[in-house]
Amino acid sequence: MTVRVLLVDDHKMFLQALCNLLQYETDLEVVGQTGDGLQVLKLAQATAPDLVCMDINLPGLGGGAATRDLLMHFPNMKVVALSAFFQKRHVQDMLDAGATGYVTKTEASDELLHAIRKVSQGQIYLSPEVAQFFPGERRLKERPPEDPPEPIGPREDQVLKLVAEGLTSAQIGAQMHIAASTVEVHRRNIMRKLKLHSVAELTRYVLSRESLKR
Secondary structure (H helix, E strand, O other), X not given: OOEEEEEEOOOHHHHHHHHHHHOOOOXXXXXEEEOXXXXXXXHHHHHOOOEEEEEOOOOOOOHHHHHHXXXXXXXXXXXXXXXXXXXXXXXXXXXXXXXXEEEEHHHHHHXXXXXXXXXXXXXXXXXXXXXXXXXXXXHHOOOOOOOOOOOOOHHHXXXXXXXXXXXXXXXXXXXXXXXXXXXXXXXXHHHHHHOOOOHHHHHXXXXXXXXXXX
8 A cells, every 4th residue: 555645845846855765665655745735735635645744934824733734624634843953842742733754864774764763553653762751652552532523603703814914812703793701711712622822823724724625
């Protein structure tokens, strides 16, 4: 079975090197590539990859937010984080976002191939440079799957769009004919459901979703 891979990295030379690395592997196929975090979801819909190699630092939408957005729409898709960073907090952020593999760029070559194959089989793979921070890494494989995200209701969706337009709670309340305190409740519920933590992240989420529709 061939694993269909989408490559996401904003360094063109590195992206080309990844393509060259994977093209000689008969069980792997590169189906798309981009350097823009806002294009990940749209490209995934168009190319239907089994797995995404995701850089952390991306223009438009960071790797963590792009991963959350991707897995919200395609929960069975796999993500391998690929980054120059190997500090524990960066690794943990990507694991929390839903990635099940993490490879540093200094180890990319064979380690990335191992990661892609392991993750595509449903396992967790951390390259040696980062595995030292997670001595209990095997326990991660036994974690029960997270509950699917709660759906956003029509009212919440309306609030979400207005927040992304930069309106305050008072302005949104006036436009929707509801109290500002009710808008605040909707905002908190939206952020909890989407696992986002700021208005900036909400805005990027909306931009990513709208780019998918175009």
